[in-house]
Every structure is written in C-alpha cells, then in structure tokens.
Amino acid sequence: MRLALHAEWTKIRTVAGPLWLLLGTVAATVAFGAVATSVVTDPGDPTKVALVGADVGQAPVAVLAVLLIGGEYGSGTVRTTLTAVPRRAVVLTAKAVTLSGLVAVAGTAAVLGSLVAGRFNLPDPASLADGPTLRASAGTVLYLVLIALLGLGVATAVRDSATGIGIVLALLYIVPIVSQTIGDPHWQHLLQHIAPMTAGLAVQSTTDPPMNPWAGLAVTAGWAAAALLTGGLLLHARDA
Amino acid sequence: MSPLQTANAPGIVVAGLRKRYRAAPALDGMSFTVRPGVVTGFLGPNGAGKSTTMRVILGLDAVEEGSALINGRPYRRLRRPLTHVGALLDASALHPGRSGRGHLLWLAHSQGLDARRVDQVIEQVGLATAARRKAGGYSLGMRQRLGIAAALLGDPPIVMLDEPFNGMDPDGIIWLRGFLRSLATQGRAVLVSSHLMSEMQDTADHLVVAGHGRAIADAAMADLIAAASRDRVVLRTTAGADATSVLIRAGATVAATGRDTVTVSGLPANRIVALLNAGAVPFSEVSAHRATLEDVYLELTREAVEFHAATPGAPR
Numbered sequence: 001m002r003l004a005l006h007a008e009w010t011k012i013r014t015v016a017g018p019l020w021l022l023l024g025t026v027a028a029t030v031a032f033g034a035v036a037t038s039v040v041t042d043p044g045d046p047t048k049v050a051l052v053g054a055d056v057g058q059a060p061v062a063v064l065a066v067l068l069i070g071g072e073y074g075s076g077t078v079r080t081t082l083t084a085v086p087r088r089a090v091v092l093t094a095k096a097v098t099l100s101g102l103v104a105v106a107g108t109a110a111v112l113g114s115l116v117a118g119r120f121n122l123p124d125p126a127s128l129a130d131g132p133t134l135r136a137s138a139g140t141v142l143y144l145v146l147i148a149l150l151g152l153g154v155a156t157a158v159r160d161s162a163t164g165i166g167i168v169l170a171l172l173y174i175v176p177i178v179s180q181t182i183g184d185p186h187w188q189h190l191l192q193h194i195a196p197m198t199a200g201l202a203v204q205s206t207t208d209p210p211m212n213p214w215a216g217l218a219v220t221a222g223w224a225a226a227a228l229l230t231g232g233l234l235l236h237a238r239d240a
Numbered sequence: 241m242s243p244l245q246t247a248n249a250p251g252i253v254v255a256g257l258r259k260r261y262r263a264a265p266a267l268d269g270m271s272f273t274v275r276p277g278v279v280t281g282f283l284g285p286n287g288a289g290k291s292t293t294m295r296v297i298l299g300l301d302a303v304e305e306g307s308a309l310i311n312g313r314p315y316r317r318l319r320r321p322l323t324h325v326g327a328l329l330d331a332s333a334l335h336p337g338r339s340g341r342g343h344l345l346w347l348a349h350s351q352g353l354d355a356r357r358v359d360q361v362i363e364q365v366g367l368a369t370a371a372r373r374k375a376g377g378y379s380l381g382m383r384q385r386l387g388i389a390a391a392l393l394g395d396p397p398i399v400m401l402d403e404p405f406n407g408m409d410p411d412g413i414i415w416l417r418g419f420l421r422s423l424a425t426q427g428r429a430v431l432v433s434s435h436l437m438s439e440m441q442d443t444a445d446h447l448v449v450a451g452h453g454r455a456i457a458d459a460a461m462a463d464l465i466a467a468a469s470r471d472r473v474v475l476r477t478t479a480g481a482d483a484t485s486v487l488i489r490a491g492a493t494v495a496a497t498g499r500d501t502v503t504v505s506g507l508p509a510n511r512i513v514a515l516l517n518a519g520a521v522p523f524s525e526v527s528a529h530r531a532t533l534e535d536v537y538l539e540l541t542r543e544a545v546e547f548h549a550a551t552p553g554a555p556r
Contacts, residue, residue, distance in 0.1 A: 003320070007350035014342030015335060076333030079300055080390070083327060084350040086299045086316040240300040 004085045004094035012068075012098060021064040022106040025144070026113060029057030033114035037121035045207040047126035047133045050118030054140050054201065057110050058147045061103055062168045065151030068095055070161030079240050088235045096152055096228065100145050107144035111137045132206035139203030139217055146217070146224045147172070150196060153227025157234050171223070172197045196223040251275045251429035252325075252398060256306035257296055259453075266292050267303065268453035274431045276397065279424045281444030281461070282433035283537055288450040290433045291329070294402055298327055310398060320351045326391030327400040331383040331407070336376025340367060340386045343375060344393060351394050361389040366415070380407025388416075399423055400431045405439050417443050441465075441533035449540045457540050461533070468531035468539060473504045473512055476525035486519040487512065503529060 012018045032053035043049045069092075072078035085091050115137065119125040126133040150171070155164035175195030179188045192198040193211055200220030203213040210216075252274040259267040267289045274280045284290050295301040297308040299315035310318060310325055318324045334343055344358040362371045365385040370378065378386065384404055391399055401420075405413055420443050423430050434440050440447070447464055449457040457464060477483050480502055484494045492506040504512055509526050516523050 003350050003352050007346045010342070010346035010349045011335075011338075014339065014345060015337045017337065071335065075335050076330050077335055079295075079298075079329060080333055080347070081350075082300055083298050083329075084322055084347055086318065086321055239295070239302060 001090055001094065004090050005097060007081075007084065008094045008098040012102070017067065017071075018064055018102065021060040021067075022102060024060040025057045025064075025103075025106050026110045028060065029053035029110035030113035030117055032056045034117035034121065037118045040122075043122055043124070045205060046118060046122045046124060047115075047130075047136045047206045048204045050114050050122070050126060051111065051136060051140050051204045053114055054110070054144065054204070055197075058144055058172065058197070059169065061106075061144050061148050062151040062172065063165055064103075065099055065148040066155040066161055066164035066168060068099055068152060068155070070155040070159070070164045073155075073159040074161055082240045089232060092152075092156060092228070092232050092235055096149055099148050099152055103145050103148040104141055107141040110144075111140050126206070130206070135213065136204045136206050139213060140201075142217060143200045143203060143220060146200065146220045147196070149224040150220075150227045153224065153229070153231040156231025157227065171195075194219060196220045250311050250397070252297060252400070252431060253309045253312075254293060254297065254306075255308075257293065257303045257308065258305040259292065259296070259301070259303045265453050267296070267306075270306070270450070270454055272448045272455045272458045274398070274400075274429045275446070276429045277424055277427050278445045279420050279430045279432060279443055280446040280448060281440040282431055282448050282450065283435070283437075283440060283533075284433075284450030285541055288541075289453040290450050291402055293450070294327070294329060294400060294431075294433070297400065298325070298329070320394065322347065322351045322394035322396060324394070324396055325398045325400060326394060326396040327402075328384070328387035328391045328404055329402050331380065331387040331404075334375040334378075334383060334386070337374055339372050340375050340378065340382075340389075341371040343386065344371075344389060347390055347393055353393060357393060361392045364392060365389040381409055381412050384408055384412070384416075388419075397427070398429045398431075402433050403435070404432060405434050405436050413439060437532070437534045437537060447533075447536075449537065451541050457536075464536045465531050465533070468536045469529055471505050471508070472529035472531075473507070473509045474525075474527050474529045475502050475504055475512065475516075475523055476500055477502070477516075477521065477523035479521050479523075482519065482521045483516060483523065486515055486521055490515050500524075 030053060033050050036049050036052045040049050072081060081091060082088060115126065115128065128134050128137060151168045154167050158164050158167065175191050176198055179191045182188050199211065199216040202209050202211045202216030205213065255271050257267040257270040270289055270293050282290050292301060296303050297315060315321060341358060341362065344361065345355060348354060348358050362368055365388050367382065367385050367389060370382055384407060388401065388404060391401060404416060408416060417439060420430055420432060432444065444461055447457060447459060447461050448455050475483060478500060480496060484502060487494050487504055487507065490507060492504050495503050497503045509528065513526055
C-alpha cells in the first residue's frame with residue numbers, strides 16, 4: 001500500500017494538470033465567494049454567502065477526480081498500473097487516499113480564502129471562532145473530498161473521462177436546476193434532500209439549514225461510497 | 241513435464257488457457273513454456289491469441305480455464321511484480337504530458353525502487369537525451385525504448401515484450417536484436433512476439449506459433465527450420481519440363497518455384513544428379529533447400545487439415 005501510494009503521488013506530481021485543477025478550485029471558490037459577498041444586500045447567513053463559491057469550485061475537483069483514472073483508461077496506462085500493482089483494490093484505495101489528501105489541502109485553502117474575502121466585503125462577517133461557521137467550513141472541505149471520491153468511483157465504473165465528467169456534473173447540477181422548475185414543494189423538498197450537491201451543501205448553513213447539516217453530508221457520503229463500491233467491484237471483476 | 245516440475249519451473253508456464261470473448265473463443269487450450277536463458281519467439285496471425293495470452297500471464301485478463309504461472313506462482317500473487325517479470329504490452333500507452341523519466345519514476349516507486357535505477361535503465365536503452373521531454377512527442381521507436389526500459393526496471397529474470405520491433409529504425413532493430421540475445425545470455429527467460437519473421441529468425445532460439453487460440457508449434461527454432469527444409473532440393477535448370485518428368489518417374493515430388501528453378505522432394509541430391517545426367521537433362525545448380533522461418537510459419541498457420549494434407553514443396 002505504501003508503494004502504491006508513493007507511485008500515485010509521483011504520477012500526480014509528474015504532470016501539470018492536477019496542480020492547475022487544484023489551483024482552479026481555490027481560485028473559483030474564492031472568486032465567486034468574493035463576488036457574492038460584495039454584491040449581496042442582506043447577508044442573512046454571512047458564512048453561507050462567503051462559501052457559495054464551492055458551488056463552482058467543486059467542478060474542477062470533479063474533473064480532477066475523473067481524470068485521475070479516466071485518463072489512464074484513455075491512454076492505456078491503466079494496464080501498466082495494474083501490472084505494477086496487481087491488487088486492484090490497492091490501486092483504487094491508493095488513488096482515493098492521494099486524491100482525498102490533495103482535495104483536502106486545496107479545499108482548506110479555498111474555504112479560508114473565501115472567509116477572508118467575506119471578512120473584507122461583509123459588514124458583519126463570520127468568524128471561525130463561531131461553532132456553526134467552523135462546522136460550515138470544515139463541512140465544505142469534507143464535501144469537496146466526497147465529491148472527489150464520487151468522481152473517482154464513477155470514472156472507475158465507466159472507464160472514460162468524458163462520460164465520467166458528464167455523469168458527475170449532471171449528478172451535481174441537474175437537481176438544483178430542475179428543482180426550480182418543479183412547482184410541487186413536496187417533490188422539490190425530496191429531490192434536494194437526496195441529491196449529492198443540495199444535501200451536502202446544507203452543511204454550509206449556519207442560521208436556518210434546510211436539513212440536518214451532518215445528515216446532508218452523509219447523503220453525499222452515501223453517493224460517494226456507492227460510486228466507489230460500484231467502481232471497485234467492476235474494476236475487480238472486469239478484464240483490464 | 242510432471243505436475244511437480246511444472247509447479248516449480250522457472251520461467252513462464254502457460255497451461256490449457258481457455259477464454260471466450262462473447263461467443264468466439266479467444267484462447268482454446270493455449271499451452272507453452274518460456275525457459276530461462278532462451279529467447280522464445282511468439283508468432284501467429286492477428287487474432288491468434290498472442291496479446292490475450294500475454295495479458296493473462298500478467299493477470300490483466302481472467303480465463304475460464306487453465307493457468308499461467310510465473311516461477312510457479314500466478315502473477316497476482318507476486319510482491320513487487322516488476323522484479324519478477326518485466327513486460328512491454330503497448331508502447332503507446334503513455335500519458336502524453338508526462339516525461340519518459342516521470343513515467344519510469346512512478347513505476348520505480350511502485351516497486352520500491354529509486355531514481356538511480358530509473359537513470360540506469362534510461363542509459364541502458366539509449367534514451368538519455370530524450371528522457372526529460374514529454375512522451376507525447378516521442379516517435380514510436382522511442383516509445384518502444386521507453387517501454388523496454390520499463391520492462392528492465394526491476395531487473396527481472398523474465399522479460400516479455402509484445403511487438404518490440406514495431407516502429408524501430410534499422411539501428412534500433414540491430415540494437416534490440418543484440419539486446420534480446422544478451423538478456424538470454426544473462427540467463428533470463430525472454431518471450432518476444434513479432435510479425436517480423438527475419439527478426440525472429442535471427443533472434444529467437446525457441447518458437448511458439450499461435451493459431452486459433454492454441455500453440456500449434458512449440459519447438460526449437462533449429463528443429464522447425466530443419467523439419468521444414470527436410471529432403472528438399474532446389475534444382476536450377478532451363479529444361480524444367482524434362483527434369484520434372486524424369487524425376488517424377490523416379491518417385492519424386494516436383495514443384496516449380498521460380499522461373500528457372502524447381503524444388504524436388506523425395507530424392508537425395510546425388511540421386512537427382514545421377515538421374516538428370518542419365519536423362520541428359522541440362523542443369524546448372526543443385527542445392528539443399530534451407531527453409532526460412534517464413535516457410536515454417538506459413539505451413540504451420542495454414543488450416544490444420546490443409547497442413548496435414550500439404551505436400552512438401554507444393555507451390556505457395
């Protein structure tokens with residue numbers, strides 16, 4: 001496992017893509033948060049407004065996660081990987097651990113940057129010393145890690161980057177978009193409670209969360225676990 | 241070989257592999273061995289099961305029946321597998337944005353090896369000047385060298401290369417031929433697939449010919465060449481028709497193989513000379529026919545029925 005982790009880390013640092021995508025996550029999250037905090041007129045929930053950039057910043061995270069294995073299927077290097085590390089569960093675990101670590105670092109930078117931007121723009125900014133703000137911040141980092149794991153699982157299952165990115169972005173964004181067109185509040189409510197993005201980001205609310213914040217994050221974790229399990233079983237069963 | 245010997249045999253032992261892709265059988269009882277100290281050539285038409293067999297050996301593809309063992313163990317059980325077997329399957333399988341050295345570095349780290357070993361194999365395959373450039377810009381010949389470097393990384397006793405001559409320039413081909421021979425001389429088991437017959441004939445000591453998912457030949461190169469050359473004599477004459485009738489009357493099989501040449505089988509060369517002299521048939525040369533690997537291959541890969549029915553020297 002130690003060797004597989006070392007190999008995955010070397011893979012990531014010997015190409016340029018991952019670094020740019022992680023920087024993209026930080027930049028997008030902070031930039032959109034800064035815009036939101038500067039234009040908002042009545043920040044009822046200053047923490048949530050400051051962290052709203054994660055809605056956008058999660059996209060490069062998802063792309064990075066999908067490319068981490070989808071890129072190997074695209075180039076054919078996945079066979080080299082499985083020849084070097086024949087135990088497939090070890091390969092997927094090593095990728096998941098490496099990815100989680102990187103996204104946690106980038107996510108922390110993105111969240112801290114967003115809070116700093118909010119501090120400049122909002123009249124009554126949030127502070128990490130407040131319990132709810134700390135929970136919202138840590139929860140957002142966790143949320144980004146879970147989205148990465150969701151992307152890794154989906155891409156492992158479909159073995160193609162374009163398909164993987166399409167599926168993950170659809171899973172994330174289609175419910176927030178569609179639920180606005182649904183009139184029935186019961187269905188709207190239900191959809192938002194089971195979709196990975198709307199449920200998971202409930203953790204950002206400090207004043208009036210739409211659902212229990214940790215339960216919401218658990219929904220996202222369920223999606224990620226299901227995707228990883230499906231991907232892992234298929235990786236184990238199929239010819240490479 | 242008894243089962244006990246098989247279990248502990250060094251090298252690769254492939255036994256009775258069967259696998260279907262959808263309905264069609266891809267492997268249908270593939271069996272052969274790759275022994276240390278010998279270059280084993282792996283020949284066969286497209287779809288005969290060569291690449292599938294190599295993927296099965298490496299634990300990438302599963303089979304319905306049979307086993308492929310590396311020094312007596314299945315690949316998936318090997319710890320630090322690249323120190324047991326080095327393989328090149330597809331030289332093009334590279335991340336285009338990663339340097340050749342970066343590619344070797346992550347492979348090295350996966351086996352607990354360090355950058356020093358990476359630089360050694362880069363030097364060994366003659367890729368030092370290109371190693372830090374992005375692999376996306378490599379020619380096929382450079383990719384082959386990088387793939388061979390990857391196969392050597394763990395200094396393995398078994399090396400397995402799928403079509404390594406593809407895309408190599410003449411210098412590369414000469415280098416690789418000598419290189420494969422030297423790996424065998426060092427006592428390694430070497431399995432090389434190629435469709436370039438002349439390269440194989442000059443490189444391999446032992447030959448496995450695949451057809452329809454089976455090994456239709458598994459023998460020493462010298463024996464196969466001798467068997468295909470057996471009792472055939474090439475006769476150069478301007479009176480082909482006369483020569484043919486004289487020799488057929490004496491019980492030989494005769495086939496026209498060129499404008500002025502016929503190939504005779506069933507009679508030794510001295511009898512042929514005597515018969516032609518007695519019949520006053522002019523000829524300029526009588527020589528023993530030496531088959532090429534191409535002859536061997538073409539005979540073996542014909543349909544099995546046709547192969548058994550084929551008469552030596554029949555026109556191709």
